[in-house]
Amino acid sequence: MAKITFITRNGEKITVEGNDGSLMELAKQNNIKGIDGDCGGVCSCATCHVHVDPAYFEKTGTASEIENDMLELDDNVGEYSRLSCQIPVSDALDGLVLQVAN
Amino acid sequence: MKKSDLPDPFEHARLEKGHGHFNDQDDAVTMLLRLKDVRKTAKDWETFQSGAAPGRIVVPSEVSIRDTRQIPFEVDPPMHTDYRALVEAWFKRPDEEEYREKLAKIINELVDEMLTRDSVEVVEEFSLKLQSRALTLLLNIPYDESEIWISWGTHVFRSEDSPVDGKKAAILYDYIDEQIDRAIENPGDDLYSVLLASEIEGRKMTKEEVKGVMILTFAGGRDTVINAVTNSIAYLADHPASLARLHNEPEITTRAVEELIRYFSPLTHMGRVATKDTEVCEHAVKANTRVSLCWASANRDAATFNNPNEIDLDRKMNPHVGFGFGIHKCLGATHARQILRILLGILAERVGSIDILDYEENIEDWEEFQRKVGYNNIKVKFNAKN
Ligand code: HEM
Ligand code: FES
Secondary structure, three states: OEEEEEEOOOOOEEEEEEOOOEHHHHHHHOOOOOOOOOOOOOOOOOOOEEEEOHHHHHHHOOOOHHHHHHHHOOOOOOOOEEEHHHOEOOHHHOOOEEEEOO | OOOOOOOOOOHHHHHHOOEEEEOOOOOOEEEEOOHHHHHHHHHOOOOEEOOOOOOOOOOOOOOOOOOOOOOOOOOOOOHHHHHHHHHOOHHHHHHOHHHHHHHHHHHHHHHHHHHOOOOEEHHHHHHHHHHHHHHHHHHOOOHHHHHHHHHOOOOOOOOOOOOOOHHHHHHHHHHHHHHHHHHHHOOOOOHHHHHHOOEEOOEEOOHHHHHHHHHHHHHOOOHHHHHHHHHHHHHHHHOHHHHHHHHHOHHHHHHHHHHHHHHHOOOOOEEEEEOOOEEEOOEEEOOOOEEEEOHHHHOOOOOOOOOOOOOOOOOOOOOOOOOOOHHHOOOOHHHHHHHHHHHHHHHHHHEEEEEEEEEEEEEEEEOOEEEEEEEEEEEEEEEEOO
16 A cells, blocks of 8 residues: 655645555545646647656656657656656555655 | 448558648648657747637638637737636636536436437437537536537538638527527636636636637537547447447546547648748748648558557557647547547447448548548448347
């Protein structure tokens, strides 16, 4: 079980718990505003863009080339940007804080 | 080659030079063929505008046959942002449970009918009906209205001899004018009424603006959905193992739909007009000339997609641009995705196999490229699952 905190664009902080699936799916299950996951997680829509708290960036890992190509052209991209559909939920991510990008 | 295959006519040009050339009514189009160029250009709306003369970003150009600006499609920011904000929530309704249930009912009834028949012409008798009936949900108007749209046939916006026939388009334009007048007299909770009551820049939307939005929901969502549905059925006919997998592993459905959209790319390309002298893919583009974003070619770009010419239902990384890219990405995508997800689910549950009896391919002619985009007609037999 991992506790994950999403901070939406209007500053709302929501902490949820998850075991499996992706961070995008977890956000969708909990109706996190700004995470639409339109393409269902195949890296085609970028509606799941988040900024990972730098303290956790090592744990989530960096983006693949395909993911980076998508991020590069998205709004509000930053050093710690990731597409949350590409990050699997695991116990190792317990305490993770994510800022919704758009 | 299988009957359901859609070959990629762009491969050679994509690799060799990255662009193609289409001579269209004295307003030539440079077609951009590589995924990265297509995405970069779609993103750069300041250099590559949509808000040119109405009809100009469409290929073949519709400049000579219409004056109504399609909204939000032929508008640039900042107005584009305002229009999208007005309609975005409405076009997300297909994700709601009640909407999906109604869609499932429409599709189940249609499949009931198909299973009683020895032969079905999919384009007119299945896809057109499905597309029209589903559109009543998106517009939130009575189901029976779909009978009119079905009676128009698949060629209402296209004539047999010319892809841009003004007379054909008039049927739709007159119809929408009437519907807007009806909604003004008798407001309800349909999309016409919602738009008429909306405010933009602190004023009410005009009739002409409402017309511009409505035309687009009819025109943009018609051939695209019809081709996506028809091609999906042809694919399942040719690949019974995929039909069985969708039944046994329904969790792959979402991914399967994205892969089908990538492979079919129901909208081949869409234009933009350069606002200044510029360059794409080492090719000079002069101000006030047209380029097109060739989604169909980009979606077969081997620089990003492994085995691009294979339908791989397990493709996990699938950054396709079948629904476009950037600010103009498809507004109807939520609706289209739900149609396809629900359709695949119902076919997998109820249909054991599909036989293709006869067909005629629909080949688009872009001079340098001949692209199969679907079928003019395709007869099949649906066999019930026992
Ligand atoms: C499988 C079906 C569909 C496909 C493949 C598709 C494809 C596309 C593509 C590629 C674009 C981008 C055009 C551009 O960048 O200039 C687009 C835009 C658009 N589509 Fe679709 N479409 C589909 C279904 C629909 C449906 C069902 C509707 C509505 C009823 C619709 C309405 C629109 C609108 C309004 C836009 C313009 C959005 C904007 O400019 O902001 N589409 N579509
Ligand atoms: S959900 Fe579409 S890219 Fe992540």
